[in-house]
Amino acid sequence: MQRVHKLIKHSGELVFIDASGNMDRQGCRVFLLLTHSCAGGLPLGVLITTNESTETVTEALALYNSLLDNSAFFGRGPKLGPELFMTDDSTSERQALSAIYPEATLLLCVFHLLQAFWHFLWEFKNGVRKEDRPHLFPLLKDMVYCSSVDELQAKFEAMENDETLARYEKVQKHLEDVYARKSSWAVCYRDDLNVRNNNTNNYAEASMQIMKDQILERTKAYNVIQLVDFIVTRLEAYYERRIIDVCNNRLDRVLQSRFLLSVAAGCKINPDEIEQVDEDLYMVPSETDETVGYVVHLGQGVCSCKIGMTGGPCKHQYLVIKTYNAQSCWNFIPVNDPAMRMLLYKVATGCANVPDDWFVSLNHQ
Structure with missing residues (x-):
């Protein structure tokens, strides 16, 4: 994780963070901080907390930050942190990140935003008729993917005059509250940000699945000590193997990758x-x-x-x-780029004593 901080430039641009539980018998919460790369999501840190309150998460991030040096986040250091954070709509997470990294911009995961709105439409207490839900859902979805701020404003004005929406005061109030935070979720506000075409928190979601499937093998750790041991041994070994596979052009697992x-x-x-x-x-x-x-x-x-x-x-x-x-x-993915393959190998192993021609093609002249 220290080498990812120091050598992968995306760690200074965008960091994904998400939490999950049900990994040990005490019910602790595990937070993963990751950045993206051509080799997939790479971990920058792991936090284990007893709950997800703002105070607890803030203290955990402060302790995490105390471990970092000036090479963290690709040279930005622990004081500045990365340029951007991508999270789901967790108030405690976002408040804690704002407290520890006030210079960073917090973005909302588009997938989680739309998923939360769909659940809102299905909640019985909100009284939305089943036949009206397919009409109401695109009102937010269309705003999310607007190509310009002017288009977003026009969509919002059209939404306010929607006859179906006018029948549901709670839904209208909810959409107005969401719109007030439009700069954190609307894609049109990200044109000048280094999001690298990432508008969701799916790297963190996939990494949580890896934790539970590959590392814990769908069983709960006996206690927190055992959970920590799994993270610093099995998790480390898993990412090392995956990056080395990319270095050696073993790409069977990434045949559908957009980085190919x-x-x-x-x-x-x-x-x-x-x-x-x-x-x-x-x-x-x-x-x-x-x-x-x-x-x-x-x-x-x-x-x-x-x-x-x-x-x-x-x-x-x-x-x-x-x-x-x-x-x-x-x-x-650096199939024909020895320098980038060498860099990834160094991230995986920390070894810098590899011959310069180690990753050069056998057909190289």
Whole structure:
């Protein structure tokens, strides 16, 4: 986890945090802090608490922060913390994060926001008729995925005049309260943030499943001491094996990953039409519109298209990498990049005494 803090640059950009329980017989809560990478979610820290109150979580984060040095969060240090946190709508978590990392921006997981609204519509006390729920749910969903702030404002005004919604005062009040926090969940407010096309907390959800399935094998730890032992031994070994598999191009488990270079398979853009502007800057034509071009900056790992605007992997970045044999791109699994594979190997093992040609292809000339 210390090496992930120090060597993976995404740890300074975006951190996911989530909690789960039912892992030991005392009913403790386990919080996972993770960042994302081409090898999947990588852990930055684990907190074990007796409950999820604001005071308890704040104290746990303060103790966690005391373990960090200035190399934490890719050099930002424990005082600043990461640029962004992604959480579900847990008031205690968000208040604790604000207290310990006041400089960080807190974002809401889109999936959990919509899931909570769907549950709200199904609660008997809110009195929403079954046939009206499919109409009311898209009112929030459409606002979440608006492409601009003006469009979001227009959707909200249209929602206020919705005849079906007018029959449910509780739902209308709930949507107005949610809208008041629009900057934390609306996708249009994230265009200038390094979310790398991550709008959900699914890395944390998947890691919790790994904890329960792979580490605890669907059994409860006998006590907290045993739970800690599992975390510092089995959990560490699991992530080490997974990263080494990526280093060695054993990709059987990630064949559907959006970080694979096959993301642009079947793309009809002519590579000869890609123009290199300078060392890291490229112009890539649109696949469907000849009048449109996209700007790719490999150094920052961004593209001017909708997917790549916040730093997510897109076909335009892939084509530049393939055409110009570019190296050291964080947005794709480094199948043909010895330097990035070496970096991941160092993250996994801490070993820096590997020969320079260790990960070079056998066909390398």
